[in-house]
Amino acid sequence: MPAQIYAPFERFNFSNKFCFLTGEPLQSEEEKIQVFPQWLMSRYNLEESPFKLLDESIATYKDLKLPCSANINDTFIEPLEQDIAKAFASGYGAVKALDELKLFQWAGKLLYGIVFNEIQAGIKLMHAQGEEFSMSQSILLKFSQLHLMLQSINLPIIFEDFKPFSLFLFKVNNKEEEFGYRDEINTQTFALRINDFGLVICLQDNASNYYYHKQLYDQIRNDTLHPIQFEEFSGKVFYSNYLFNRLPEYNILPVGDDIYIEEMPLRGLSSKPLFDEWQNKTYGQVLENFWKNWGFLLLEIIKNPEKPMSFLLDEAGNKIPADQIRLPI
Template sequence: MESRLYNPFITFKFGNRTCFLTGESLGSSDEQIQVFPVWMMRAFDLEEKPFKMLDENMVTYKSLKLPCSVRVAEAFGEVEEKVEKAMKGGYKEVKNLPEQELFQWVGKILYGIVFNEIQAAIRQTMASGEEMNFSQALVHKFRNLHFMLQSLIMPTEFEHVNPFNIKVFPVDNASDTFLYRDEINTLIFSIRMGDFAVMATLQDNGTNTIYHEDILHHVRGQILHPIQFEEICARYFYSAYLFNRLPEYTYMETPEKVYIEPMPLNDWTLKPIFDDWQVKTYGQVLENFWKPWGFTLFEIIKNPENPMTFLLDEDGRFRKTVDLPKA
């Protein structure tokens, strides 16, 4: 049976006359959707704000677009509408969104950035006359993300465990807060706004969440100060960097649906799934996430055995009071 899953990475087909999700030919290069939701850009005045690409070039949020057929645009529109309503409603409504719909919403943004990065790389390659040199490990990850995103338009069952894990936290943010982060090499994403924050790992089979289960147990049911969420964020982003597996998935297509099953992460090397946690490197990550509060690396790792934390007190209990501005 011919595969119904579209794979643009076979021939690196990333032009503006082909639907990014299905490969359908488009009648015009104007058939596009925004990478970042229009409602979000307008709510936080993002449209003309700068967005830094991997090559250090600056573009605007609204310039990031995806070539898209009407059918796919309508399917994304339905998801966008549900997520917009929930996010405007706040933490409780976002928490109740089905994880697969949240994945489709997050995945479209992250893959949209990947798509625009690849387009920029292709333009640079053509201008220089050099051959395209793209990491096969990244192609592997991006192809899997693209396959999983096609769950939007074809019935899909993720077997045993979802490849992605999305956590929603209640956060006492300032009313005008909007903070977006991603790392496309490790496929991790966070966003903080309203009275909540979202942390998503898109291709680790939930392993990072298991890695942090102790701290997640302590914060469960608690409203976080922004500095506390940023600490969780730093832990996730650093552990995603330490994650040393390239997850594999099997795809079984039937006339009714596509079945996606993660392969075991243990391999013949018997290496731990995560590389060793280095306190200084973690401190550098945390320093970056804590920039609004001005903590330095020296302060953070002054005691290397017990780096600075705002999550737990000296007795190992959740710190309910944080006397810092929200930021």
């Protein structure tokens, strides 16, 4: 008999009384795990750091938790965390050697944990105002599909000849104690820059962003990047995933004890390109945000509207070596 998939969005079950991954009842509401794992918070002193939620309220990193059964945590979550923690502590080479699916599961669990906390906060706020909490159908579908794919952590789920994600990994000259993290929940885009590496993941695009940026990625993927170069590439991916205009759909096929997930064609019945048109002014606004540490303003970035400022490629389209980059202090 095939394993049973848990679908919390069908009944909108976001109570702390049930395991986030399986829906099984918990022994106590204290049965929880940290969204940002303890090893990561301890390494970068994040516990008391502020974390801003979508409703503008401020939590701390340690406040963000997920209800999770002790059995699921011990059997599946903790081994995954140990593999990721060991690789991240070792650095770029070890991260590169990891199974990409593990990176997807780990990043997806973290982002879903934030979504879970956002939904709980939204439900409380709406109930306090005497209103029902609601979400758009497209966002609902995105989050439910992410949760489905997260169950590859604990169920025999097989992705049938496709990757549900795009992953970009670089070696980066980071400062030793630097913790660079950002996410975009609606597009399910995640970036992390620590130790000697940086990674960007689009969690639910069926590798579309990977192919969108493949030419540039192939050109620079084996280089060690300056942090501003990594942030530039991240900005490109965050913006392109915003332009990605399809909502992937899947067939779920139980076969024996396994569950196969098969991608539906992204083009569907539409002749429209997968990505909306790139606008350099909007991209420049994204870069301004990603380059905040270096103080570049939009007017500088798009001084030439046809060719925004770049630290990755020169005017002729050649790679700029990281050691040739000179920045204002």
